[in-house]
Amino acid sequence: MHQSYFDTGLSFYQHTLADSFHCLGRGLHTGLKVAMTVQPGDENSGYIFRRRDVLHGNPEIAARWYNVGETNLSTTIMNKMGVRVSTIEHLLAALRGCGIDNAYITLDGPEVPILDGSALPFVRQIRQVGLVKQSAQRRALLVQKPVFVADGKSSVSLIPSALPRVRVDIDFEHAAIGCQSKQVTVAGRLFEHKLAGARAFGFEEDVAALRKLGFARGGSLSNAVVVGKDKVLNEEGLRYKDEFVRHKCLDAVGDMALAGPHIIASYHGRRSGHRLNNLVLRSLMGEAGAAENLSMKEAMQWWQAQKGESIRV
Numbered sequence: 001m002h003q004s005y006f007d008t009g010l011s012f013y014q015h016t017l018a019d020s021f022h023c024l025g026r027g028l029h030t031g032l033k034v035a036m037t038v039q040p041g042d043e044n045s046g047y048i049f050r051r052r053d054v055l056h057g058n059p060e061i062a063a064r065w066y067n068v069g070e071t072n073l074s075t076t077i078m079n080k081m082g083v084r085v086s087t088i089e090h091l092l093a094a095l096r097g098c099g100i101d102n103a104y105i106t107l108d109g110p111e112v113p114i115l116d117g118s119a120l121p122f123v124r125q126i127r128q129v130g131l132v133k134q135s136a137q138r139r140a141l142l143v144q145k146p147v148f149v150a151d152g153k154s155s156v157s158l159i160p161s162a163l164p165r166v167r168v169d170i171d172f173e174h175a176a177i178g179c180q181s182k183q184v185t186v187a188g189r190l191f192e193h194k195l196a197g198a199r200a201f202g203f204e205e206d207v208a209a210l211r212k213l214g215f216a217r218g219g220s221l222s223n224a225v226v227v228g229k230d231k232v233l234n235e236e237g238l239r240y241k242d243e244f245v246r247h248k249c250l251d252a253v254g255d256m257a258l259a260g261p262h263i264i265a266s267y268h269g270r271r272s273g274h275r276l277n278n279l280v281l282r283s284l285m286g287e288a289g290a291a292e293n294l295s296m297k298e299a300m301q302w303w304q305a306q307k308g309e310s311i312r313v
Contacts, residue, residue: 012297014101014134016040021125025113028087028200028224029074031217034109038091038125041102043136046260047095049077049085050106057081063092065258065281071274075255086111089254089274090200094122096257097191099131101138117199117223118239119250123192140299141284141291143265149279154271156280161266162303163187166256168248168269174203176227180245186253195253197239198246201225204233252277259284263291264299 020039027034041048047063061067061079069084070076078084091112095103097119105112115121148157167183184194202219204226211217219226225243226233240246248269255277256263263284269276284290294302 011099011133012138012295012300014043014136014138015099015131016042016102016134017100017126018130018132021129023113023115023121023125025115026218026223027109027111028114028117028218030086030109030111032109032111034107034111034113036108036113037106038095038122039104039106040132041104043102043134045102045104047092047102047257048104049088050104051083051085051110052106052108054083057083059083061085063088063258064260065278065285068258068278071278073274075258075274075278077258084110087114088112089251090114090117090119091122091254092257093191093250093254094119094126094196096262097186097196097253098123098126099187100126102134114200114218114223117225118197118247119195119254120192120197123196138296139261140294140296141259141261141263141265142294142299142302143263143284143291145290147280147284147287147290149276149283151276154273154276156267156269156272156276158263158265158267158280158284161264162300163266164262164264165266166249166252166269167267168245168252168272170245170248171271172244174227175230176232177244180242182242182245182249184249191253195246195250198243198250199223199225199239200247201227201244204228248272256281261293262296264303265291 017040023036049061051059058079058081061077067077069078074087075089076084076086143158143160146159164186169181171179202224221234252267259281
């Protein structure tokens with residue numbers, strides 16, 4: 001029987017899609033039209049991207065922290081042959097937030113379609129096809145001591161916690177944004193209702209310069225929140241009053257999915273972005289004793305025994 005992703009929560013077993021789904025759209029930065037198919041994945045495969053348009057060499061790239069090659073305005077992964085896929089963070093956030101551990105993603109271009117600029121279109125397709133439980137146990141990285149990276153006023157930390165939580169603080173010198181903070185527990189309904197619909201955003205004054213540098217060529221009011229001199233330019237306005245910080249939380253969920261196993265920790269980003277998100281994963285993996293790779297069941301049992309905290313969400 002197919003399960004709703006609402007039912008997975010912190011399931012002890014891996015899940016994949018019950019069926020494939022398809023998307024067609026433009027890349028936010030390349031502006032290229034891309035067709036994408038997301039298919040059920042084998043147990044323990046994680047998220048594997050495949051470039052259908054690459055005819056020579058290896059067209060596959062595992063969505064893992066060590067394959068991240070660029071972090072300018074989005075997260076880009078690449079393999080040893082130089083094959084790359086960019087702007088993967090919204091799709092990964094949807095997969096991880098909806099309880100999917102394994103999926104194959106096939107594209108005919110170098111960038112995941114941006115669609116409306118959020119993870120919500122992916123979440124809706126996941127809901128439509130449903131999930132299936134697999135026999136392999138879900139893996140967890142149990143963070144056991146704090147890990148911290150910083151660059152000037154920007155920082156990211158991973159703190160031991162019984163539940164996967166994400167908190168972001170932002171501070172923009174703009175009347176439409178200003179200072180915003182948000183914390184969310186990443187599981188099932190909470191991800192969809194709190195984060196999935198938050199769109200990418202940018203500033204009108206930066207668009208021309210970004211396009212000259214090869215970014216935002218596919219950006220528009222239909223796939224991003226655009227901030228003008230003193231207001232949001234999108235006719236429909238914001239989906240949430242704090243949509244900007246919610247989108248930063250969404251990005252963090254997608255970037256943390258590159259760890260592979262589910263990270264059981266509290267993520268805290270201050271003025272953070274894709275670069276620091278990848279650096280904190282590299283620090284986590286490189287620091288002895290910072291985290292232990294366990295089954296999800298073992299991780300939850302450890303927390304209950306050591307801290308006496310509930311694992312219900």
